[in-house]
Amino acid sequence: MSxxxxxxxxxxPATPDTADWTWVLTRPCPDCGFAPEDVRPDGVSEILIDxxxxxxxxxxxxxxxxxxxxxxxxxxxxxxxxRDVCDVMRGRVEQxxxxxxxxxxxxxxxxxxxxxxxxYWRADPAEVRRELEVAFAAAAAxxxxxxxxxxxxxxxxxxxxxxxxxxxxxxxxxxxxxxLWDVRG
Ligand SMILES: [Zn+2]
Numbered sequence: 525m526s527x528x529x530x531x532x533x534x535x536x537p538a539t540p541d542t543a544d545w546t547w548v549l550t551r552p553c554p555d556c557g558f559a560p561e562d563v564r565p566d567g568v569s570e571i572l573i574d575x576x577x578x579x580x581x582x583x584x585x586x587x588x589x590x591x592x593x594x595x596x597x598x599x600x601x602x603x604x605x606x607r608d609v610c611d612v613m614r615g616r617v618e619q620x621x622x623x624x625x626x627x628x629x630x631x632x633x634x635x636x637x638x639x640x641x642x643x644y645w646r647a648d649p650a651e652v653r654r655e656l657e658v659a660f661a662a663a664a665a666x667x668x669x670x671x672x673x674x675x676x677x678x679x680x681x682x683x684x685x686x687x688x689x690x691x692x693x694x695x696x697x698x699x700x701x702x703x704l705w706d707v708r709g
Contacts, residue, residue, distance in 0.1 A: 576660030
């Protein structure tokens with residue numbers, strides 16, 4: 525018999541998501557049911573605040589650290605990803621607004637490398653819950669800021685995909701809601 529407690533061990537990287545999800549800006553998502561035309565610019569903040577509450581509930585689950593299948597993130601790992609998506613998208617909208625209408629060039633963000641570097645799998649759920657709350661509040665505040673004119677200001681992803689503040693908000697909202705669907709949250 526051993527008195528060593530079972531420690532969770534590194535499950536390795538999840539299968540990378542290499543799809544370009546920008547198509548959700550023009551047609552509904554068959555998985556999560558998201559419809560791009562349902563997201564109005566002035567509704568983005570409210571959707572984010574509501575989604576943040578649902579993510580907090582996900583983090584209260586007892587089995588939040590369990591991967592549902594090999595190569596698939598646990599709800600905890602998804603929550604870490606969503607926290608970082610909130611920070612990246614907030615940064616991007618702030619970058620566009622700071623540019624005064626000039627096209628903002630977004631830095632590349634490798635989500636799978638970030639998951640490995642930050643070891644999402646061994647994060648503390650209570651800590652992630654607090655960080656998520658802060659990240660959602662900051663992102664919701666950032667998307668409450670643009671004036672009517674600023675919603676059409678442009679930004680360019682490093683792979684060449686063009687965005688405006690409006691489409692960035694829509695893309696962001698889908699990402700957050702789709703991952704809630706991923707974890708049945
Ligand atoms: Zn979706």
